[in-house]
Amino acid sequence: GYYYGFSNEGLWPLCHIAHTRPVFRNEDWTHYKRVNEKYAQAVAEELAGTKDPFVLIQDYHFALLPKLIRHIRPDAKIAIFWHIPWPNPESFGICPWSKELLLGLLGADLIGFHIQFHCNNFLDTADRLLESRIDWEQFAVNRAGHKTVVKPFPIGIATGNPNSTNGTAQAAARQEVLRRLGHPVKWLGVGVDRIDYTKGISERFRAIEHFLEKHPEFKEQFTFVELAAPSRTIIKRYNDLGDELEKEAREINQRLQTRTWKPIIFRKEHHNREEIDLFYHAADLCLVTSLHDGMNLVGKEFVWSRSDERGVLVLSRFAGASRQLKDALLVNPYDIEEVAEAIYKAATMPPEEQRARMARMRSILDEHNVYRWAADITTELDRIRSDTPKG
Ligand code: ADQ
Numbered sequence: 001g002y003y004y005g006f007s008n009e010g011l012w013p014l015c016h017i018a019h020t021r022p023v024f025r026n027e028d029w030t031h032y033k034r035v036n037e038k039y040a041q042a043v044a045e046e047l048a049g050t051k052d053p054f055v056l057i058q059d060y061h062f063a064l065l066p067k068l069i070r071h072i073r074p075d076a077k078i079a080i081f082w083h084i085p086w087p088n089p090e091s092f093g094i095c096p097w098s099k100e101l102l103l104g105l106l107g108a109d110l111i112g113f114h115i116q117f118h119c120n121n122f123l124d125t126a127d128r129l130l131e132s133r134i135d136w137e138q139f140a141v142n143r144a145g146h147k148t149v150v151k152p153f154p155i156g157i158a159t160g161n162p163n164s165t166n167g168t169a170q171a172a173a174r175q176e177v178l179r180r181l182g183h184p185v186k187w188l189g190v191g192v193d194r195i196d197y198t199k200g201i202s203e204r205f206r207a208i209e210h211f212l213e214k215h216p217e218f219k220e221q222f223t224f225v226e227l228a229a230p231s232r233t234i235i236k237r238y239n240d241l242g243d244e245l246e247k248e249a250r251e252i253n254q255r256l257q258t259r260t261w262k263p264i265i266f267r268k269e270h271h272n273r274e275e276i277d278l279f280y281h282a283a284d285l286c287l288v289t290s291l292h293d294g295m296n297l298v299g300k301e302f303v304w305s306r307s308d309e310r311g312v313l314v315l316s317r318f319a320g321a322s323r324q325l326k327d328a329l330l331v332n333p334y335d336i337e338e339v340a341e342a343i344y345k346a347a348t349m350p351p352e353e354q355r356a357r358m359a360r361m362r363s364i365l366d367e368h369n370v371y372r373w374a375a376d377i378t379t380e381l382d383r384i385r386s387d388t389p390k391g
Contacts, residue, residue: 001025001027001028001031001032002028002031002032002035002050002061002268003029003061004232004234004235005023005025005027005028005031006024006025006028006029006031006032007032007060007061007314008232008235009022009023009028009235010022010024010025010026010032010095011021011063011095011352012060012198012311014083014091014092014094014095014379015060015084015085015086015087016084016087016198016268016291016292017085017087017091017196017292017318018025018197018198018291018292019113019291020197020237022094022095024095024096024097028038028204029096029097032064033064035061035370036063036064036065036068036104036122037064037068038061039062039065039068040065040068040069040071041053041070041326043065044072044073044103044181045135046070046282047073047076051075052075052076052077052385053075053077053257054076054077054078054079054378054381054382054385055069055075055076055078055079055326056079056080056081056107056377056378056382057069057080057081058080058081058082058083059080059081059082059084060083060084062080063101063104063105064100064101064104065104065107066078066104066105066106066107066171067103067105067106067107067109068105068107069103069107070108071107072246076259077109077110077381077382077384077385078107078108078109078112079108079109079110079111079378079380079381080105080108080110080111080376081112081113081377082105082111082112082114082118082152082294083109083114083155083294084294085113085114085118085121085132085292085293085320086113086118086119086121086122086125087121087125088124088125089121089124089125089127089128089129089154092117092125092129092183093125093129095126098125098129099129099130102125102126102129102130102232103130104125105148106132106141106143106146106148108128108148108151109147109148109149109381109384109385110148110150110151110156110377110380110381110384111148111149111150111151112150112151112152112153112377113150113151113153113295113322114152114153114154114295114320115152115154115295115323116152118152118294118320119139119150119151119152119192122143122150123139123141123150124216125138126141126143130143131143133174134258135147135180135213138365139151147313149380149384151380152296153267153373153376153377153380154232154296154320154323154324154368154373155244155295155318155370155373156300156301156365156368156369156370156372156373157297157301157304157365157369157370158369158370158371159181159304159365159366159369159370160369160371161290163337164315164336165307165308165309165376166306166308167308167310169281169307169308170260170281170306170307170308170310170365171195173190173277173278173279173281173282174188174281174282176278176282177225177279177282178282181223181265182260183220183223183260183261185220185221185222185223185261185274186221186222187218187221187222187223187284187285187347188222188223188282188283188284188285189208189222189224189225189283189285189286189343190224190225190226190227190279190280190283190285190286190288191204191224191225191226191227191228191280191287191289191298191304192226192227192228192271192276192279192280192286192298192301193226193227193228193229193298194228194229194230194231194247195228195229195230195231195238195241195242195268195270196231196232196241197237197238197241197291198287198290198291198292198293199290199291200242200290200316200333201226201228201289202245202248202340203291203333203334203336203339204226204253204287204289205245205248205249205252205264206248206336207287207289207333207336207339207343207344208224208252208264208287208339208340208356209252209255209256209263209265210336210337211339211340211343211344212256212263212337212343214340215344218262218347219256219258220258220260220261222263222347223261223263223264223265223277224263224264224287225260225264225265225267225281225283226245226249226264226265226267227269227275227276227368228242228245228267228268228269228313229270229271230242230264230268230269230270238265242268242354245266245268246266249264249265249266249293249360250266251332252264256327260280262298269357276301277305280301280302280305280306281305281306283302283311284310284311284312284346284347285311285312285313285314285343285346285347286298286299286302286311286312286313286314287314287339287343288302288313288314288316288319288321289314289316289321289331289333290316290318290319290333291318291333291334292318292319292320293316293319293320294320295319295320295321296315296316296319296320296321297321299313299315299321299325299328300321300325300365303328303358303361303362303365304360304362304365305323306343306358307362309355309358309359309362310351310355310358311354312328312345312346312349312354312357313325313328313360313361314328314339314343314346315328315329315330315331316330316331316332316333317330317331317332318332318333322333324364324368325361326380327357327358327360327361328357329342329346330346330359340371343377345387
């Protein structure tokens with residue numbers, strides 16, 4: 001009721017505009033409240049003996065926690081980071097418990113989203129659904145004598161690993177992957193996702209099929225490998241999706257395949273880091289076609305793995321990452337024609353252009369890495385604490 005129910009059948013589809021209807025069950029909501037209360041107790045025990053603590057809460061499973069903690073420990077400074085999008089007030093307002101969720105979140109001193117657009121949606125929602133005063137200059141909500149600052153903190157990846165730039169890792173990976181495929185294709189594409197309807201995997205498959213139909217010279221020369229991790233499979237919609245995608249890949253393959261070549265290889269399993277890196281290193285292009293995504297780390301991981309400055313990222317403009325990675329080929333994943341053309345452009349992009357785009361994106365990732373994300377949130381919380389008069 002708590003995790004699969006309200007969190008993942010209610011809040012997840014409510015916050016993602018992917019045209020999957022949220023399910024709101026009373027009993028799930030009861031579980032959600034109960035689990036948030038349980039966590040509040042656990043946090044309170046942990047905080048015993050600490051004066052003026054900082055608390056950083058992560059994600060949509062804990063919307064009620066900020067208010068609960070504030071109630072137990074008014075001296076705590078509380079931040080919550082919401083890893084998924086925040087929809088507009090009309091969309092959010094369909095949740096029967098929209099006000100309770102907002103009030104729970106507004107117990108925090110700081111609410112973080114990946115991008116400004118989601119902050120604005122949140123402020124609009126608070127404005128519309130609650131009696132509150134929105135400060136559009138400071139991006140804050142004032143309610144019942146308490147102020148909550150709402151700010152973007154785009155999450156990054158750990159960029160600290162030593163990275164050889166001579167391309168040996170990439171060349172070796174390519175050889176290994178081609179050996180495994182058993183068919184020496186000239187172009188290799190990769191996708192890495194949890195199996196989730198927000199990730200646009202089906203749209204991606206259709207775009208690949210369309211690309212091969214439009215550009216038949218790529219037949220037998222282009223293979224796309226999808227590393228898809230089963231996720232939340234207790235929920236029927238998720239379990240069915242895995243089967244549907246497998247079927248879709250099989251049907252496309254049946255239409256196009258030859259004796260030794262398949263256009264799509266669908267590997268439905270969790271892969272370890274090494275295995276994912278192998279495919280990132282080997283690929284000419286990575287396809288991220290999320291219908292909606294708070295940030296999306298896959299695109300960032302692919303770019304960071306390319307110390308050889310080769311390869312092209314095709315990225316949905318509905319993923320938060322598109323606000324930073326402007327040198328990716330940005331696409332509307334619903335537009336199959338556009339994605340197919342982006343695949344073509346990626347496959348035919350001259351190496352100098354690949355290099356220039358990769359270099360710019362890599363320097364953005366290095367600057368906005370996950371350490372900076374964490375430091376920015378704690379620094380902001382500290383600033384808020386210093387600004388708040390004692391007593
Ligand atoms: P997710 O929806 O899980 O995260 P994403 O940011 O892409 O999406 O992260 C997925 C992670 O899982 C990546 O590190 C990826 O490498 C890994 N992964 C994907 N497929 C895998 C597989 N087959 N085997 C093993 N690992 C796999 C949520 C939000 C995002 C936001 C992140 C972080 O939905 O929008 O970017 O949180 O805030």
